[in-house]
Amino acid sequence: MENESINVCPHCDDRKKERSEDEKKQLLCRLKRIEGQVRGIERMVEDNAYCPDILIQASAASQALNSFSRTLLERHIQTCVTEDLKNGREGTVEELMNILSRLMK
Numbered sequence: 513m514e515n516e517s518i519n520v521c522p523h524c525d526d527r528k529k530e531r532s533e534d535e536k537k538q539l540l541c542r543l544k545r546i547e548g549q550v551r552g553i554e555r556m557v558e559d560n561a562y563c564p565d566i567l568i569q570a571s572a573a574s575q576a577l578n579s580f581s582r583t584l585l586e587r588h589i590q591t592c593v594t595e596d597l598k599n600g601r602e603g604t605v606e607e608l609m610n611i612l613s614r615l616m617k
Contacts, residue, residue, distance in 0.1 A: 529592065542580045549573040581615065 531539070550573055556566045589608070596604035 529588075535587070539580070539584065542576070542583070546573055546576045546580065549576060585611070585615070 549569065553566060553569050553573060556569060593604050593608055
């Protein structure tokens with residue numbers, strides 16, 4: 513186990529990721545925007561809005577969440593995965609494949 517900790521990505525430790533303040537701010541801003549969209553959909557349901565109008569808003573929120581996930585995955589590949597591969601941690605590829613498989617369901 514001690515040897516494994518040597519090969520862990522320097523950006524990650526114990527399944528946590530150190531992010532810059534700017535990266536954190538950007539991710540949180542996107543999530544707040546998505547949260548606002550979901551609250552808007554909730555109000556639409558409460559106000560008995562027309563079904564297609566709600567569906568369009570739900571689709572927009574879903575697309576925004578997918579965009580958030582793509583951004584996060586891109587950053588993960590650029591930092592954690594790349595660093596792990598440079599350090600010979602081959603299990604990272606299997607982990608990435610599992611993540612992609614789950615995301616594409």
